[in-house]
Amino acid sequence: MTTATRTPSDSRHWLDELNPEQRAAVCHCIGEGGAPPSGPLLVIAGAGTGKTGTLAHRVANLVIHGTDPSRILLLTFSRRAADEMGRRVRRILARAAADHAWLAQVQLPWSGTFHAVGARLLRDFAGRIGLDAGFTIHDREDSADLMNLARHEAGLSARERRFPLKNTCLAIYSAAVNARKPLHEVLRASFPWCLEWEDELKRLFRAYVEAKQTQQVLDYDDLLLYWAHMVADPALAAELGGLFDHILVDEYQDTNPLQAAILLAMKPDGRGLAVVGDDAQSIYAFRGATVRNILDFPAQFDPPAERIVLNRNYRSTRPILEAANAVIAMAGEGFAKNLWTAREDGGRPRLVSVRDDADQVGFIVAEVLARREQGMPLRQQAVLFRAASHSARLEMELTRRNIPFVKFGGLKFLEAAHVKDVLALLRWLENPRDRVSGFRVLQLLAGIGPKTAAKVLDNVCAAHDGCALLAEQPVPEAAREAWREFAVLAETLSAAQAPWPAAFEAACTWYLAQMPRLYEDATVRQGDIEQLQRIAATYPGRRAFLTELTLDPPNATSDEAGIPLRDEDYLILSTMHSAKGQEWRAVTVLNAVDGCIPSDMATGAEAEIDEERRLLYVAMTRARDSLDLVVPQRFYVTQQQGLGDRHVYAGRSRFIPNRLLPCFEQLSWPEPPPELRGTPESRQAAIDLAAKMRGMWD
Numbered sequence: 001m002t003t004a005t006r007t008p009s010d011s012r013h014w015l016d017e018l019n020p021e022q023r024a025a026v027c028h029c030i031g032e033g034g035a036p037p038s039g040p041l042l043v044i045a046g047a048g049t050g051k052t053g054t055l056a057h058r059v060a061n062l063v064i065h066g067t068d069p070s071r072i073l074l075l076t077f078s079r080r081a082a083d084e085m086g087r088r089v090r091r092i093l094a095r096a097a098a099d100h101a102w103l104a105q106v107q108l109p110w111s112g113t114f115h116a117v118g119a120r121l122l123r124d125f126a127g128r129i130g131l132d133a134g135f136t137i138h139d140r141e142d143s144a145d146l147m148n149l150a151r152h153e154a155g156l157s158a159r160e161r162r163f164p165l166k167n168t169c170l171a172i173y174s175a176a177v178n179a180r181k182p183l184h185e186v187l188r189a190s191f192p193w194c195l196e197w198e199d200e201l202k203r204l205f206r207a208y209v210e211a212k213q214t215q216q217v218l219d220y221d222d223l224l225l226y227w228a229h230m231v232a233d234p235a236l237a238a239e240l241g242g243l244f245d246h247i248l249v250d251e252y253q254d255t256n257p258l259q260a261a262i263l264l265a266m267k268p269d270g271r272g273l274a275v276v277g278d279d280a281q282s283i284y285a286f287r288g289a290t291v292r293n294i295l296d297f298p299a300q301f302d303p304p305a306e307r308i309v310l311n312r313n314y315r316s317t318r319p320i321l322e323a324a325n326a327v328i329a330m331a332g333e334g335f336a337k338n339l340w341t342a343r344e345d346g347g348r349p350r351l352v353s354v355r356d357d358a359d360q361v362g363f364i365v366a367e368v369l370a371r372r373e374q375g376m377p378l379r380q381q382a383v384l385f386r387a388a389s390h391s392a393r394l395e396m397e398l399t400r401r402n403i404p405f406v407k408f409g410g411l412k413f414l415e416a417a418h419v420k421d422v423l424a425l426l427r428w429l430e431n432p433r434d435r436v437s438g439f440r441v442l443q444l445l446a447g448i449g450p451k452t453a454a455k456v457l458d459n460v461c462a463a464h465d466g467c468a469l470l471a472e473q474p475v476p477e478a479a480r481e482a483w484r485e486f487a488v489l490a491e492t493l494s495a496a497q498a499p500w501p502a503a504f505e506a507a508c509t510w511y512l513a514q515m516p517r518l519y520e521d522a523t524v525r526q527g528d529i530e531q532l533q534r535i536a537a538t539y540p541g542r543r544a545f546l547t548e549l550t551l552d553p554p555n556a557t558s559d560e561a562g563i564p565l566r567d568e569d570y571l572i573l574s575t576m577h578s579a580k581g582q583e584w585r586a587v588t589v590l591n592a593v594d595g596c597i598p599s600d601m602a603t604g605a606e607a608e609i610d611e612e613r614r615l616l617y618v619a620m621t622r623a624r625d626s627l628d629l630v631v632p633q634r635f636y637v638t639q640q641q642g643l644g645d646r647h648v649y650a651g652r653s654r655f656i657p658n659r660l661l662p663c664f665e666q667l668s669w670p671e672p673p674p675e676l677r678g679t680p681e682s683r684q685a686a687i688d689l690a691a692k693m694r695g696m697w698d
Ligand SMILES: Nc1ncnc2c1ncn2[C@@H]1O[C@H](COP(=O)(O)OP(=O)(O)OP(=O)(O)O)[C@@H](O)[C@H]1O
Pocket: 017, 018, 019, 022, 045, 046, 047, 048, 049, 050, 051, 052, 053, 054, 278, 281, 313, 314, 315, 580, 581, 582, 583, 621
């Protein structure tokens, strides 16, 4: 790859599509012709102002002006976003540099999530930091299981007063790591009821870290933590920073202090560093993200980072934007933005009052079908909700009416037990010291329980070449035959050079044979295993497959609706979190009531309420042409701790107080019958009835 400038003849034209602020962000200090880039850049981009497009143009501009694509690090929020960015960059290059057709084939080898990039750097530098390059990565559930094991071994599960459960322990550990705060501070701020256990928790976390190290596993947090520690060493920081001329970060508002520290260590003077985000859309504080990262970014550098604000919204109509602006204006601190749009068409968003869930679903289905009748495809319509469980009734009705849909958010593919089984098998073949995976796999065999599994794992860990001894393990007589078959399979497949994806197919064949014994609904679940095989075939090998899948799992499972055929039309159902970065022509927000948004899980601190407000803002700003917020007067909630399933009565979300009502059109559905609509005749009837009541006591 040459670093010479390849300014295309028609470069003016492609930049003309951008507005002046977008163009300034695209052209800021690009280090033309291989010259070193200069100062850092912060792009504050309001919802729908073309931040993603601007970032893609900037990458394209860098490439056009001579930056080697393999020296660009592009950090996005999900793999989906990274892939989409790559496609956009190639499209832009194809148009901008028609005379350099090869540019349209450009790949960005260093684009992905912080975690995925971290995993790759850690493997590349493993030898330098005392890590085994063959480490496996635990997802949240595996991490919780390992935490539980450590908790048990430390004698903390058998206390008289109940010690926090595994998920709480993991949440505390993760919060301390990601926020870079001492345990005491984290406990005081977020888990005060666990303060009495501070010493025990410290002991537990030490044991958890030791267990991870002996088993050569890293959890999600470790990918960032090890990276941060690696770049805390000035020589390594310079080396890692030196790999890239430019580091670009999308969705910067959702990064945590650890991620900010990594960036700063890699680019201490900010040269070549460009971050893009919207403080009003920060919605991941519960994972340790902090809006402070974006607010404090400019002042970290001397001179401070240049700040460019994108104010023009290209997505929504003026009434939708006005309503969303009004909702977010009631939040606390933030960068001043005055979003405007040239789209004058369309009516106000609607606040639709319905009696209950059943009417809510009835309204949504009727409106979705009516819009489709008017020519709006289903996939340009989305229904958004705060919690994945809120859509249960709608999903049932859509299925009953044969309306195809796809659901994003909620139960992830990898959380399904059968998918976890297969991945545990694969992980254990990759790393026989991984106890959590091994424990799960061994118990898949008929006749093998926890005791035998633990004994086998002890032996495997003690041996040099883990799997080679498998056939000789002391398993109960009844399990011997099945065990022999499994041992042969494991020995063949664990070899690093086992052919891929053939080795995976062999593992699946073995697992499919176990399924009828393990699950009643085995036939339904088989579809997922087949889907997993298809996904596996697109990866070069076991390690890459495991890493990518653990870090950025696909969404659909057979427990969900599944992704319909690509050419089929389908309605989008999505949690508000998963709607991030998307847009649709019509958006309906389900359950716009207190208790759902803000969620009753988050009505504590003011900061949490503000995050819920930003979440509603994100949902509202996904709409291009029409926006409905549905307000059921009562709705059904499931699995309330201690209360069970029940109906609750609700009020309109506090984020839409009376003074914001002029931003909305209000209506009731179904339309009340004429006699209740307040006509003179109906009023007369009501008065008559009232008179009768009084007359009873004359
Ligand atoms: N200069 C422009 N001219 C015309 N349309 C534009 C321009 N910039 C962006 N758009 C359009 O605006 C819409 C929003 O763009 P994009 O999705 O990049 O916004 P965003 O800032 O990433 O949004 P959000 O942060 O809300 O997810 C898209 O439909 C895009 O095509």
